[in-house]
Amino acid sequence: MIHDPTGRISLHPNPQRVRVWIGETLLADTRDAIELREKDYPPRQYIPRQDVDMQHLVQSATVTHCPFKGDASYYSLSLDGETLTDVAWSYEQPFDAMTDIAEHLAFDAPLVRHSFDD
Numbered sequence: 001m002i003h004d005p006t007g008r009i010s011l012h013p014n015p016q017r018v019r020v021w022i023g024e025t026l027l028a029d030t031r032d033a034i035e036l037r038e039k040d041y042p043p044r045q046y047i048p049r050q051d052v053d054m055q056h057l058v059q060s061a062t063v064t065h066c067p068f069k070g071d072a073s074y075y076s077l078s079l080d081g082e083t084l085t086d087v088a089w090s091y092e093q094p095f096d097a098m099t100d101i102a103e104h105l106a107f108d109a110p111l112v113r114h115s116f117d118d
Contacts, residue, residue, distance in 0.1 A: 003067055003068055003069075003070070003095040003096075003097065004068075004097065005069075005097050005098065006097075007039075008038060008039050008068060009037065009038045009068050009069070009097075009098070010037050011034050011035070011098070011100050012034065013032075013034060013035075014033040014034065014035045014045060016031075016117060017030070017031050017116070017117040018031075018033040018045050018114065018115075018116055019114070019115045019116075019117075020045075020047065020112050020113070020115075021112060021114075022056075022077060022079060022087075022111070022113070023079075025079060026053065027053050027056065027057075027077075027107070028047045028051055028053065028105070029051060030047050030048060030051035032047075032048050033045045033046060033047050033048075034046040034100055034104060036101065038068075042109065044106045045106065045107075045114060046101045046105065046106050047105055047106070047107075048104055049090070049103045052105050056077050056078060056079050057075040057077055057078075057088060057105075058075060058076050058078060059074070059076075060075060060076045060086055062074035062086050068097075069091050069094050069095060069098045069101070070091050070095045070098065071091070071093070072089040072090065073089065073090050073091075073092055075087065075088040075089065075090070077111075084111055086108070087107060087108050087111045087112060088105045088106065088108065089105065089106055090103075090104065090105045090106070091104075
C-alpha cells in the first residue's frame, strides 16, 4: 500500500536555530530541524536525535499510527523527580515519503517551550 502524503504533509528544512526547553532545562538545540507542515495541524519541528539531550527521555509504551508517516514511538521526560508522559515522539521507520524525519524527535508544544533564533 502506498502512503502518499502529497497535498497533506510537506517537509521544510528550518534555517533557524531551534531550541526546546522544559522550564529552565534545555532539551534540544539544533540548526538542522525539519519543519513538518500537516493539513489541519500546527507546524512541528523535528529535531535530529543527536541534537536532543536524551538523558532525560525514556521511551514509553505508547505507540500511535499515522497513515502518512507510519508508527510513532513516544518518550516521557523525567526531570527533578517529575515525569511528563509522552512529551516527545519519533518515527523510527517512517514510510518512504517521510524518511527525512527518521532519527528525529518532535516535542508536544503545550508541554515544552520552543525558541527560534537566526
